[in-house]
Amino acid sequence: MTITVKTFARLADAAAALSTERGARFLGGGTLVMRAVNETDPAIETIVRSTDPSLRHIAISSARVELGAGLTMAALLAERELAFLHPVARVIGGPAVRTAATVGGNLFAQSPYGDFAAALLALDATTTLAGGFGQREVALEELLVRRDQGVSLVSSVAFRRPTTRTFRFVKVTRVHPKGVSVLSIAAQLPLMSGRVNGARIAYAAMGRTPVRARAAERALEGRPLDAAAVAPAIAVADEGTAPIDDAMASAWWRRQILPVHLRRLLLGDGQG
Ligand SMILES: Cc1cc2nc3c(=O)[nH]c(=O)nc-3n(C[C@H](O)[C@H](O)[C@H](O)COP(=O)(O)OP(=O)(O)OC[C@H]3O[C@@H](n4cnc5c(N)ncnc54)[C@H](O)[C@@H]3O)c2cc1C
Numbered sequence: 627m628t629i630t631v632k633t634f635a636r637l638a639d640a641a642a643a644l645s646t647e648r649g650a651r652f653l654g655g656g657t658l659v660m661r662a663v664n665e666t667d668p669a670i671e672t673i674v675r676s677t678d679p680s681l682r683h684i685a686i687s688s689a690r691v692e693l694g695a696g697l698t699m700a701a702l703l704a705e706r707e708l709a710f711l712h713p714v715a716r717v718i719g720g721p722a723v724r725t726a727a728t729v730g731g732n733l734f735a736q737s738p739y740g741d742f743a744a745a746l747l748a749l750d751a752t753t754t755l756a757g758g759f760g761q762r763e764v765a766l767e768e769l770l771v772r773r774d775q776g777v778s779l780v781s782s783v784a785f786r787r788p789t790t791r792t793f794r795f796v797k798v799t800r801v802h803p804k805g806v807s808v809l810s811i812a813a814q815l816p817l818m819s820g821r822v823n824g825a826r827i828a829y830a831a832m833g834r835t836p837v838r839a840r841a842a843e844r845a846l847e848g849r850p851l852d853a854a855a856v857a858p859a860i861a862v863a864d865e866g867t868a869p870i871d872d873a874m875a876s877a878w879w880r881r882q883i884l885p886v887h888l889r890r891l892l893l894g895d896g897q898g
Contacts (some may be wrong), residue, residue: 629663631673640676641779642758647672652779655698655726657719658735680781681730692784695730695753698743702729710793714745714812717797720804730780733766734773737870738807738831743770745795747828747836748812749785756781770835790814795889796891798883800874807831809877809884811839815851822846827888832867832880841865842888856892863888 632647634640643869645651648850649671653659663670681696683753686707693702699715702708703724708715718741732742743766752765756779763833766783795812799805816823825846827839849855869880889895 627666627668627671629670629673631675634676635678637676637678637680637756637779637781638758638760640674640678641756643672643674644779646759647674650674652730652764654696654728654731655699656733657723657727658739661846664688678781684781685740686787689893691896692782693729694782695733695780695863696729697729699724705802710788711745711772713795714742717799729783732781733769733783736834737834738809738872738874740830740836741797741807744810744820744828744830744836745793745812746783747838748783748826749788749793750784750814750826751782751783752783754782754784755779760836767838770837773835788814789816794891794894796808796887806874811882811884812890813891815846815892817851820829820850821848823848829867829884831874832864834868834870834886837867839863839866839888846892850893851892853893856889858887859892860889 632643634643644652647670649669651659651673653673654674680887681694683694684697684705685692699718699827702715703712715724719726729742734742734853752763753760753766753769761781793814797810800808807830809832811827813825813827815825825843827843829839830836833838836852844857845862846856861883864881869877871877
């Protein structure tokens with residue numbers, strides 16, 4: 627089957643093509659799209675790509691971080707100011723995958739992928755969507771809910787910069803150092819007078835898309851991060867999740883180990 631590749635200098639033109647061309651798929655780093663092409667996925671008829679420099683733009687201030695959707699994991703790892711995100715970017719595939727894998731592509735990667743998306747969800751990120759007639763902002767959480775319903779081109783993601791040591795991440799895998807997730811947990815845990823104030827916790831591989839752990843977040847509110855105080859949050863760790871069954875782990879196993887790793891993460895007991 628013939629596949630047409632269309633390259634646009636402007637993101638707006640790429641977005642327009644994506645919504646009008648038959649069987650169009652945007653090409654980020656291609657770690658998943660090219661695999662699908664090589665497997666002759668009949669749904670892909672047109673590859674849309676863009677050389678717009680805004681896709682690789684990084685803006686970091688003391689309060690806010692904005693990342694172009696075309697930034698690769700390797701590019702993020704080269705940015706010292708993004709050190710809090712390095713534990714996430716570093717565990718996405720091996721070096722070859724990280725050289726190509728983009729932030730934007732991670733938001734659309736099917737479970738068990740989506741480690742970076744889970745981190746962004748915990749950071750309460752907003753996405754900017756490019757359209758033929760301008761841009762609009764959509765909360766990442768909302769994008770994830772309806773990402774499979776239509777084609778949107780994400781130009782960037784932005785979030786408030788977390789205060790020192792409030793962001794935590796763990797990826798549980800069976801194949802070290804570069805296996806895919808059994809599950810991943812990202813958490814932003816701001817403290818006020820030693821008590822949790824506005825926790826956000828997100829999981830990857832615990833549902834069709836990365837999901838928030840709302841029940842656990844609520845149970846943590848106003849509590850210190852000690853063994854007794856986090857127990858109610860651990861008890862509801864899997865509420866609202868619908869883990870996948872795959873070659874890495876069954877849904878049952880994912881539910882069994884989630885509380886163990888959430889507890890370790892909250893207590894700062896090392897990585898899973
Ligand atoms: C060997 C291997 C190991 C991997 N390990 C991991 C892992 O450990 N953790 C993990 O999370 N993922 C992993 N992945 C999956 C994948 O590499 C990453 O999720 C990566 O971030 C996807 O980005 P990409 O740019 O390569 O996406 P692409 O393959 O280019 O695209 C993936 C999907 O996203 C869409 N897309 C891409 N960019 C945009 C955009 N800006 N706007 C809208 N849609 C867009 C594409 O149209 C496509 O549907 C792995 C993949 C491989 C092949």
